[in-house]
Amino acid sequence: MSFGKKDQRIDIFHLSKPQKNGIAGLIESKQFKDKIGMIVDDDLQTNYNADFACLVTSKNGIAPRIVMERSIFWGLKRGDAMSRFIIFHELGHYYHKDLDDGFNSEKYDAERINNVEQGKILKNEAAADDFAENYLGKDTSVKALKELYDQVVAIDGNEMAATEISLRLRSLE
Secondary structure (H helix, E strand, O other), X not given: OEEOOHHHOEEEEEOOOOOOOOEEXXXXXXXXXXXXXXXXXXXXXXXXXXXXXXXEOOOOOOOOEEEEOHHHHHHHHHOOXXXXXXXXXXXXXXXXXXXXXXXXXXXXXXXXXXXXXXXXXXXXXXXXXXXXXXXXXXXXXXXXXHHHHXXXXXXXXXXXXXXXXXXXXXXXX
16 A cells, blocks of 8 residues: 655555564655564553554664554554554654664653643654644544544553543644
């Protein structure tokens, strides 16, 4: 599947069925210096500090991959707004080089929480949302964030995540 045009085009190649805890596909674009792997991790919530998907790179910023729950992979294939938004949001983090040298996930998470407590969205999160909206459109992005909000509340009642998503949603509406 392809999104965007010319030099902005993003191509997503996916397997018909992802490997168990393994490769699910590949993403490439002239905008990215590397091809980005899509990896399904059936135990995502216990192995990574993420609810649905996260961007991972090696220490030098190469070998990028988006690690996701199996349901996100199937949703991407089906064309679900939330799944596509999550993938494009993570691509936005890669595009903006959010995980380059010196990235500290504990510091990032603390900054995120501090921003939410002040009723703000972390700049990197807003930029990743903008990247996703650029490819998927405003209506799809709003629908996706509403679905994501419902999922976060239903899964574990994570108040901080729900508040952040509602702030992100308001910035798009």
